[in-house]
Amino acid sequence: MASAEILKIGASKEVLESRLKTVLPKIHETFDGQVQVIEESDTDVLDAVMSGELDACFTVRGEEDDAFNRWPLFFEDIMLIYPDSHIPVESQMDLDDVPFLVIPEKSVCKDRMLSWLSDAGQAPIGIEEAGDFLTIIRLVSEGAGFSAVPGSLFAGSPYKTEIQADPMEEPYRTMRIDLVARKGVREDEIRRLLGLFGK
Numbered sequence: 001m002a003s004a005e006i007l008k009i010g011a012s013k014e015v016l017e018s019r020l021k022t023v024l025p026k027i028h029e030t031f032d033g034q035v036q037v038i039e040e041s042d043t044d045v046l047d048a049v050m051s052g053e054l055d056a057c058f059t060v061r062g063e064e065d066d067a068f069n070r071w072p073l074f075f076e077d078i079m080l081i082y083p084d085s086h087i088p089v090e091s092q093m094d095l096d097d098v099p100f101l102v103i104p105e106k107s108v109c110k111d112r113m114l115s116w117l118s119d120a121g122q123a124p125i126g127i128e129e130a131g132d133f134l135t136i137i138r139l140v141s142e143g144a145g146f147s148a149v150p151g152s153l154f155a156g157s158p159y160k161t162e163i164q165a166d167p168m169e170e171p172y173r174t175m176r177i178d179l180v181a182r183k184g185v186r187e188d189e190i191r192r193l194l195g196l197f198g199k
Contacts, residue, residue: 007035007189010045017133018150019074042107056181060108074177075195077151077167083143084162092120099145100124101136104119111174113148
């Protein structure tokens with residue numbers, strides 16, 4: 001079970017690197033260091049809340065359950081990015097000549113891009129891994145391939161030159177980031193956490 005002292009919160013790499021990046025210092029300050037932020041896949045963090053290993057998580061998984069509360073916090077556009085030297089991407093077929101750059105972890109951005117390609121019977125000519133989204137954006141700016149990344153992360157990146165960026169088509173474009181916590185668990189701390197997001 002989760003510790004009675006340390007508030008344990010989970011989030012995926014794409015959530016931590018995008019919307020939570022600027023909020024994390026405030027979270028640690030608010031809880032005077034008595035908080036642990038654990039990076040796992042989006043699937044794993046929600047499962048860990050359900051099992052009691054985590055007190056709360058930031059997730060894009062949308063399924064409802066009577067055992068937990070859910071508070072919508074952000075909407076995040078997923079951006080298709082590719083080298084500026086590449087032809088404009090008007091359909092999935094226009095990406096059949098460059099590899100797909102991804103983070104090694106499970107990723108909503110990766111899953112949505114693969115689903116979008118699959119809709120047209122397409123698959124990447126190759127999939128190459130990079131350690132984080134900023135590295136992926138830099139590699140795309142150098143012409144190494146294409147990717148799907150959180151829009152806020154791309155907007156704050158220093159590597160936006162030499163890149164074309166388009167919001168993905170619906171239903172793949174938008175992901176909603178929610179805070180999820182089990183009902184009746186650490187309610188005072190969860191209210192303080194929500195207060196950081198104006199909730």
